Amino acid sequence: MSDTPRMNMIQAINSAMDVMMERDDQVVVMGEDVGYFGGVFRATAGLQAKYGKTRAFDTPITEIGIIGVAIGMGAYGLRPVPEIQFADYIYPALDQLVSEAARLRYRSNGDFTAPITVRSPYGGGIFGGQTHSQSPEGIFTHVSGIKTVIPSTPYDAKGLLIAAIEDNDPVLFLEPKRIYNGPFDGHYDRPAKNWTAHPASEVPEGYYRVELGKAATVREGEAVTILCYGTMVHVVAATIEELGVDAEILDLRTLVPLDIEAIEASVKKTGRCMIVHEATRTSGFGAELSALVQERCFYHLEAPIARVTGFDTPYPHSLEWAYFPGPVRIREALNKLLKD
């Protein structure tokens, strides 16, 4: 067994910030409860003790302020990594993200930039109810000037977060909170796994990057291409294994900019495409993926592109496991897609 330490996703994310704060004293982390306490999910634990209160600090509870202040710090020359405690609470800050961070480079013709990385836990599967479960990535992919990154493993989380922090554009870094502690196969009624057994929990201590804009092939296959990201990567992979379908699974990792080459090559090979995400269906990122695939692979498609997504309802509490696009829904959709 290798010497590389094992980390869960929280530890990997913590390590990414640690590495970057060590290398670049312009990197600061901030947000509600991120300072002394180290964040409600402990992603920033230990950073204040190590780097001091002016580099890792708690903030007032105003998302407008957190993002607005981070933009100002970025304009000064810092490289802020603000946390929004839950992605459901990004909305109050939307104007600062959309009208300011995402537009600053363009509107000032490069005079000012917003090199900020907004971290936020997102997604469901933790009985968090309507306001601790949402997946708002689709909204941000519609906003020009901001990159959206979603990791699915500890290794990727660290490497992508480092790349995001080093990126000179604003990056929304959404962390699938359901898999902070272990990959989740979608079977809520089976015992939870932790990361230890997963190869991508081998995470180097030091600096490394996973480039933004590149998808990962989780599994090669010939029968169908499945596009997914975040928690869904594991749900899809487990379901595919159970079904024994020869699917090719792409973990998109970055939604904007998207790895269109990987998608196109895969769908042209398999002739079938399925898209899986937790977010509500209508105008979710799956719609864009579907549109792109049919624009580029039209003559290769043997069946309609299928979307398996959250339903177009608010995220319910008690019916969470009916809402969640889990193994049953993926299997049924796949059966249909392969029959078509």
Add this chain to the structure above:
Amino acid sequence: MSDTPRMNMIQAINSAMDVMMERDDQVVVMGEDVGYFGGVFRATAGLQAKYGKTRAFDTPITEIGIIGVAIGMGAYGLRPVPEIQFADYIYPALDQLVSEAARLRYRSNGDFTAPITVRSPYGGGIFGGQTHSQSPEGIFTHVSGIKTVIPSTPYDAKGLLIAAIEDNDPVLFLEPKRIYNGPFDGHYDRPAKNWTAHPASEVPEGYYRVELGKAATVREGEAVTILCYGTMVHVVAATIEELGVDAEILDLRTLVPLDIEAIEASVKKTGRCMIVHEATRTSGFGAELSALVQERCFYHLEAPIARVTGFDTPYPHSLEWAYFPGPVRIREALNKLLKD
């Protein structure tokens, strides 16, 4: 010629509010500059004089407050029609719209509702630069619990706005400001037309409804289905006429809930589909339309669905007419689509 008065779109919108305030004293209008002055586009002109200051009033400049207060008024039993001065300024209110207005009925199991109609001028073509030109409809179509309506003529604007105000759910009513005063064919360098010559400028004085959720067939045709809304309806229609293509043009009018039947029937008939909107392309509403069409009409499609949209950049000022999806871009895309 009929006795029905001619109205431009602003007059029709004004008339809708007038009619509804007359019929239902729970209807109130509010927003920045909407009271005494009657709105920067004059949509609420005369309403304060007629209905008094407690039913048509100016507000502080806080979009959070405008929507939040409207929700509270709605919970009391009023039927507020708040105006956001430009759709670009909806973002500060996004949390109140998404987390509150759109979720209230569901989360309270119908105990409380938010029967508000948020009016806002949107879209480009007026040299408004980045923050007076945006088309944010795609974001709202992703939000469960809110309806999105976009009229393209004075007649529809009035009838749809009345239906929206009467609707017991929150409605985002986006007004294509480029065509307030006249239909726009996309030729920015030709003299502007006013509404007088357009049949849909015949607008009855009194009450009538145009039901939400129903598209209008602007032109019947066999060669291709073009899906569009707002200003683009006129740009598309003019371009089609110039080209002499036998296109079927659907004016969607309501994006959520969508008139899927009309879309499906048309695309199945023509076998080709093109989607035109001003909003940026990636994850715009065109993506959802494309996904829906290919899911439902896959075996009828003879060519890839084409999207003609705003580019994925902020809305530029001086290059507005290169950015705007005008006749040139529609024509070129159509040529390609019909050749495929």
Add this chain to the structure above:
Amino acid sequence: MTVDAPRANLPPLSLHVPEPRFRPGDEADFSDLVVPPAGAARRPDTAEPADRFHELAYGLIRVLDDAGNAVGPWDPRLDAEAKRKMLRSMALTRAFDERMFRAQRQGKTSFYMKSTGEEAVSVSAALAMAGDDMCFPSYRQQGILITRGYPLVEMMNQIYSNRGDPLQGRQLPIMYSSKETGFFSISGNLATQYPQAVGWAMASAARGDTRIAATWCGEGSTAEGDFHSALTFATVYRAPVIFNVVNNQWAISSFSGFAGAEATTFAARAIGYGIAGLRVDGNDALAVYAATEWAAERARTNQGPTLIEHFTYRAEGHSTSDDPSAYRSAGEPNAWPLGDPIRRLKDHLIGLGEWDEERHAAMDLELAETVKRAQKEAEKNGILGHGMHQPFETMFEGVFEEIPWHLKEQSDQMIAERKAAGI
């Protein structure tokens, strides 16, 4: 012009980052806290202009003195029966919290939030308002529902997301809604209820109604933009609304310094808008009652809004997901000098000869029984467990008044898929 090089002849700037006085391991010592004596604060006429009593935003309105006597002009002079009712509602709220906290720990639901130590803030306020005034609470004002007689079983049904849940399992536990009880649907997003309360109050005023609105948020939540929008609207239209800021000194792990408490009080925010601001001992149930009564009268007579800061202390964790020993001194809750609202009112009543230890113990026992009975009742409708107590198609209802085609289709699809999968 050189923009990049700091000027060497000027002293460097430094960033102040607040730090609470005590952290884990520290001994909590509040002996230097200046607590104004009970009875000392002036009580202005409710029609007095807001700029005449700024001092009330900086002091602390207190009625119960250290000996348990009710003193001074803010004494609401309630009869003993009313005070016993107040005591009972607070004790019931605490008993309810205890039981539901335990239910969560037993895995019967996903989440719970107690209001321990802060019961006066909701109970006394509810008693001082009319029963049909409208409340826009945060998640820590269960005391309002309890005081207004909303059934405990219904609250528990909601907490369990079970078959009896009036919200059909849609909301996180404790996010109650009861229009009939004048209790607005609780949001997970902080402070959004503030402008909504103003809107409700404005509507009531516009319609010539007599009902007023009140809203609550924590001191941490005052930083949200919604708070400011609400106060701005309220001052502009003189809305008949009461703003309650529950300053329990903690916002999850952040002490009130991160909301601005180092520089001034939260009641002082009111001064910035020309709104009446009162700072009240939030652990003094009579003071909370008096301040609310005053603010309600002010609102009802078209004198406009009042902001009341309730200075209290969050005696327990933020929620069942929180462990306060990780960030504050374990001794803080006990060292907190303003005591416990239940104990203080109890002592007062005993001092008056209107109550005694035995009756109190008996009441506690009875309330514990009441809660237990309600719990049994509620559990007949199921506990959360893995959820799914509602028919699946209810998930698609109530998004809109009528179910649109796409939700119908999704609903049908779900049912069909589950059937095909044999579940």
Add this chain to the structure above:
Amino acid sequence: MTVDAPRANLPPLSLHVPEPRFRPGDEADFSDLVVPPAGAARRPDTAEPADRFHELAYGLIRVLDDAGNAVGPWDPRLDAEAKRKMLRSMALTRAFDERMFRAQRQGKTSFYMKSTGEEAVSVSAALAMAGDDMCFPSYRQQGILITRGYPLVEMMNQIYSNRGDPLQGRQLPIMYSSKETGFFSISGNLATQYPQAVGWAMASAARGDTRIAATWCGEGSTAEGDFHSALTFATVYRAPVIFNVVNNQWAISSFSGFAGAEATTFAARAIGYGIAGLRVDGNDALAVYAATEWAAERARTNQGPTLIEHFTYRAEGHSTSDDPSAYRSAGEPNAWPLGDPIRRLKDHLIGLGEWDEERHAAMDLELAETVKRAQKEAEKNGILGHGMHQPFETMFEGVFEEIPWHLKEQSDQMIAERKAAGI
């Protein structure tokens, strides 16, 4: 409990909707406006705690008295040369505004906004700060750029969105950006610059720099949530930042009552956060200078933020899209008793014997010439007209640092389509 029927025995509530004193057709009469005498306000030490001088948030700091003398402790005691520079910058700003307003009317660009009557607010502030302090302005502080010597031609190039536009035609006219000049990119969305300024100031403090930040917004914009977030952050971290609220009494058609001016001043907002608040005669260039100098020293010595309300008057329309005669008395601008900042400083200098009418007239002529020359120069690069002065592919640059594939593809597609179309 009945929630729906108003109680018949209570008086009905009523909604107050503010109304300005004068509407079109009314004669504007400000004779009852209480203007505190010049020189009367106390000038606290810059290290004095903010709660010691609340009165300064309610009064009006004035230096120039009605006779044009500089009086009292706030007199910044500038030498005549500095005052002439101040006068000249204000006059140049006005000349620039005049010319560009006319250019818009001539169809040379799409939009313009004047700062007539408010020139002191930006010019004096810019002079009182160090040249490398960072400004986060709103759209009405062109005076800062002009005072700091940013080239008029560049400003005009921006206004025309022409080939020389440093922003490549991407922004609405007047939405300048110049990092080199310490002038942050202007946003179309109100008040967003407020928290950004705080962030910049916090960063400067965290790095032990000596530079401070200042930001500006209109009184109407103070209602935005960003304003509150900014003040909250600033008080918490004692950020070295100056908040300027330009109370020109109008926000497009809404008078300041809709931002809360009926109940208190805008400077009083500062009190709510425990921040230093000054209310200044914004038409008194020396008072603006003095207040800014005081606030800058306070910030630079780690005493934290200051909010300055500049009480002034928007003498003209909101922008070229606005006609104020539709909503306010035509006589207001002239009736406004606090005069014109340029005229007042001019009279002062003349009173000192350091200036005279001839020199003033000559200066005006010279400045008009300067502006005209600049305009000629700028127009060589084109005027807006139908726009499109930039190579089309520039539209896709600068969205990100590097152009991603989808923008590259869109760019190529556009070029190809235009080529195919023969344009």
